[in-house]
Amino acid sequence: MNGMKFRVWLEKSKVTIYPGYVGTPLVLTPGGEVRQFDYNAKTDKYDLIPLDQPYTILFSTMYQDRNGKEIYEGDFVKDVIGGDYYLIQFCPTEGFYGVRLPDFSKKVSINYLDQRVIVAGNIKENFEEFTSLSKPGVEQ
Numbered sequence: 001m002n003g004m005k006f007r008v009w010l011e012k013s014k015v016t017i018y019p020g021y022v023g024t025p026l027v028l029t030p031g032g033e034v035r036q037f038d039y040n041a042k043t044d045k046y047d048l049i050p051l052d053q054p055y056t057i058l059f060s061t062m063y064q065d066r067n068g069k070e071i072y073e074g075d076f077v078k079d080v081i082g083g084d085y086y087l088i089q090f091c092p093t094e095g096f097y098g099v100r101l102p103d104f105s106k107k108v109s110i111n112y113l114d115q116r117v118i119v120a121g122n123i124k125e126n127f128e129e130f131t132s133l134s135k136p137g138v139e140q
Helices: 125-132
Strands: 006-008 016-017 026-027 034-040 045-050 057-065 070-074 075-079 085-091 095-101 108-110 117-122
Touching: 070 075, 070 117, 117 125
Parallel strands: none
Antiparallel strands: 006 016, 006 057, 026 034, 034 045, 057 070, 075 085, 075 117, 085 095, 095 108
């Protein structure tokens, strides 16, 4: 999994952290676990320790929206041409794709969406806002 870009949603803290930013020295192990570097003064070395709370890994699609913002798995994106919202998901056999909200009636490739959309939020931080799109009487 070396070289894959990802972000981590911390379930208890309810924050997203990006590995490589100051104060977030994280790595993804070959087993798919997120570990953080911790300085051990006794050995004068850094140890890899597990995160102290449950987390969700969200991988980068390696595509950017119209504004140059990177698109990640779990992002809600808005098609600026058609006005539809999509949830970005990943399937091992199909790769990254968007599912149209609110009814999940249309699935489109990330290749089609990348320059047509802007990132509008993500499933962890804005879940209620985007799930309300499917409630009767709520405009899309």
